[in-house]
Amino acid sequence: MSDPFALDDEALPPSPPAAGPLVVPADAPWLVGLNPEQHQAVTTLDGPLLVLSGAGTGKTRVLTARLAHLLASRQAQPWQCLAVTFTNRAAREMRERVTALIGPIANDLWLGTFHSLCLRILRRHAEAVGLTREFTILDADDQIRLLKRVIEEEGFDPKSCPPPAVMAQIQRWKDRGLSPDKLPPPRADDVIAVRAAVLYRPYQQRLLGLNACDFGDLLLHVLTLFLTDESVLRQWQGRFRYLLVDEYQDTNVAQYLWLRLLAQAHHNICCVGDDDQSIYSWRGAEIGNILRFEQDFPGAQLVRLERNYRSTPPILAAAAGLIAHNQGRLGKTLRPGRPHDPETVEPVRSRAVWDGEAEARMVVETIEGWRRRGEPLSGIAILVRVGFQTREFEERLIATGVPYRVIGGPRFYERAEIRDALAYLRLVISPSDSLAFERIINQPKRGLGAVALAELAGLARVQGVPMLEAARRAVADGQMKPRPRKALAAFVTDLDHWRSLRDDLPPEELTATVLEESGYIAMWREDKAPDAPGRVENLSELIAAIAEYESVASFLEHVALVMENDAQAEGDRVVVMTLHGAKGLEFDSVFLPGWEEDLFPHARALEESNNKGLEEERRLAYVGLTRARRRVVISFAANRRIYNQWRPQTPSRFLAEIPDREIVREAASGLFAGGGAVSPRRRGAFAIGARVSHAQFGFGTVLSVDGSTLRVAFDEAGPRTLRDTYVTAV
DNA sequence: TACTCAGGCTTTTTT
DNA sequence: AGCCTGAGTA
Numbered sequence: 103m104s105d106p107f108a109l110d111d112e113a114l115p116p117s118p119p120a121a122g123p124l125v126v127p128a129d130a131p132w133l134v135g136l137n138p139e140q141h142q143a144v145t146t147l148d149g150p151l152l153v154l155s156g157a158g159t160g161k162t163r164v165l166t167a168r169l170a171h172l173l174a175s176r177q178a179q180p181w182q183c184l185a186v187t188f189t190n191r192a193a194r195e196m197r198e199r200v201t202a203l204i205g206p207i208a209n210d211l212w213l214g215t216f217h218s219l220c221l222r223i224l225r226r227h228a229e230a231v232g233l234t235r236e237f238t239i240l241d242a243d244d245q246i247r248l249l250k251r252v253i254e255e256e257g258f259d260p261k262s263c264p265p266p267a268v269m270a271q272i273q274r275w276k277d278r279g280l281s282p283d284k285l286p287p288p289r290a291d292d293v294i295a296v297r298a299a300v301l302y303r304p305y306q307q308r309l310l311g312l313n314a315c316d317f318g319d320l321l322l323h324v325l326t327l328f329l330t331d332e333s334v335l336r337q338w339q340g341r342f343r344y345l346l347v348d349e350y351q352d353t354n355v356a357q358y359l360w361l362r363l364l365a366q367a368h369h370n371i372c373c374v375g376d377d378d379q380s381i382y383s384w385r386g387a388e389i390g391n392i393l394r395f396e397q398d399f400p401g402a403q404l405v406r407l408e409r410n411y412r413s414t415p416p417i418l419a420a421a422a423g424l425i426a427h428n429q430g431r432l433g434k435t436l437r438p439g440r441p442h443d444p445e446t447v448e449p450v451r452s453r454a455v456w457d458g459e460a461e462a463r464m465v466v467e468t469i470e471g472w473r474r475r476g477e478p479l480s481g482i483a484i485l486v487r488v489g490f491q492t493r494e495f496e497e498r499l500i501a502t503g504v505p506y507r508v509i510g511g512p513r514f515y516e517r518a519e520i521r522d523a524l525a526y527l528r529l530v531i532s533p534s535d536s537l538a539f540e541r542i543i544n545q546p547k548r549g550l551g552a553v554a555l556a557e558l559a560g561l562a563r564v565q566g567v568p569m570l571e572a573a574r575r576a577v578a579d580g581q582m583k584p585r586p587r588k589a590l591a592a593f594v595t596d597l598d599h600w601r602s603l604r605d606d607l608p609p610e611e612l613t614a615t616v617l618e619e620s621g622y623i624a625m626w627r628e629d630k631a632p633d634a635p636g637r638v639e640n641l642s643e644l645i646a647a648i649a650e651y652e653s654v655a656s657f658l659e660h661v662a663l664v665m666e667n668d669a670q671a672e673g674d675r676v677v678v679m680t681l682h683g684a685k686g687l688e689f690d691s692v693f694l695p696g697w698e699e700d701l702f703p704h705a706r707a708l709e710e711s712n713n714k715g716l717e718e719e720r721r722l723a724y725v726g727l728t729r730a731r732r733r734v735v736i737s738f739a740a741n742r743r744i745y746n747q748w749r750p751q752t753p754s755r756f757l758a759e760i761p762d763r764e765i766v767r768e769a770a771s772g773l774f775a776g777g778g779a780v781s782p783r784r785r786g787a788f789a790i791g792a793r794v795s796h797a798q799f800g801f802g803t804v805l806s807v808d809g810s811t812l813r814v815a816f817d818e819a820g821p822r823t824l825r826d827t828y829v830t831a832v
Numbered sequence: 833t834a835c836t837c838a839g840g841c842t843t844t845t846t847t
Numbered sequence: 848a849g850c851c852t853g854a855g856t857a
Contacts, residue, residue, distance in 0.1 A: 215847065217847060382847090490843060682845045705844090743848095
């Protein structure tokens, strides 16, 4: 029987004989060495299954073994299996490992991130949602620019209506599967939401006009399609007989609905996750999805993986002690899955330091000590809460000559020169991409500034055509002033020329040609700025990267989906990255700096109601601790400079939550009264009428107190609303 | 049209 | 402190 839902444009591999399931021998390579729980998770193929997989319990191994088992037992053809991950890295790793187990048949699995799989589906039904097959995907930057334009067109002031905040709101709606027509009326007191509700529909319309969608749309469009066109839904439901979901605790409502719809026909859905590692609620993730699994999928089986093969007993105990402070967990206790030599096991340590600089010095000196003893640097990670913390470590590592790598900094595809180059390519591929047009029309300078652009935009709007087409018509009809018209004419001719080369040149040559002939690369070669040579280099790197792809179009698609930094640290280097970035990774030794109130847990998280934010911060701390195989060094500073302002810091409450017998507290005397076990500073201690001072606004009087938010009448600056941490009592 | 300067705002985490 | 934006000027 061949795949009854085969889509015309996909060649399917030959089908197996219609025989029943094959019996997989007990010594199949993917089954050997599994512990009983892992074995159960791998071989329970039918019906809903939730695998609660703690940190370091062999989750990836189970996932890959399960896929191998599924295919080897002929329960399903590879194209009938949908395996979803959150990161491209996880998808790649899974595919490689399954291929290693059962061979190239794994290539036919539907395996990828939610976004890449949705894109694949959406390409086939683009017309149904008002796009053409060649629609483009906007990145975060383009989204904001487009939204800003919509805000202006709708008559709002971008200052009182900040595009990033509105974008975040729209994104959150998309995360919840809410298209403009499903939007419930927003709360009247939520100013941003009220504005966003007005702007959402025109924003979506502008996207369609550009034949584009944003990241969230990939899911939302497919979801809408499934809900409105039953035949399409049935087609995909029927196709995917087995669903496998990684990091289920991080799914948002839209993803959950999507999975539910797809699982409806066959009910074979296996979700793997760990409620204690849910750290993406700010991105719309719903921890409730995993907590509710057994209700959502009746008859669900549950397997707990609790044997940890990664960390030493003290690290596990410290992590367990910490996470026990969270409410509403599914409950799970990690225990060592292998023996540890008590002689060599090291305790978790915490160290107090004077300030951020001293912290960096302490960390790097410790690293140098290990290095002298011959330990590899590649097993060492510095995991920070927020990006700006990396700077001090970077400086210290440079000063001491310790090789390092910062992961997650400014990303390659987000650099201005790369985005410009990509905009050129986008315009060559899709002439209707007006955002790309606007980005590069005067880059390099062609004498087409704001004035000419505004005129052109007006023409485009009136005629209802993309900017490039408007330019073409303006040239032909002799509109606009002679000078900009000439410049436009040359530009349009160039573009036509490049487009004509599109099918004849390999992608990297086409790219090189465009960047040379447009004068774009020359612009940077002639630039005297100190960073200009680096930019030229980046452009060469881009051209080299494109050589790996079949076409410029497929490269652009890759870039749109792979916004993550997949470059792992190569060579023997210390890794510096955020805690979020570290999820799923492991290291011999882990430094956890900045364990101070308001930094970790972060002040913004503490503003959330019902301890939700705090609990997520605690899970983040848990993730950090459980990255380590053998050593954890936590640190906190007495003073830290934030926004160029020195602030006395208080040790994180999380330090006090790690049981005393699991941690050695190495406090420098005199910095803190209690050497790190100090209880957090009391908040909201300002009384109405109290006098306070602020670094910028000067002196003032407290008008009202709402939790940690104060309303203060400043003597000079007038009334302001701000967080209590920014003022001091006088 | 392009450049310079002042002022405001930022920074939580990212597919 | 730095970055971006908008206003003002060559």
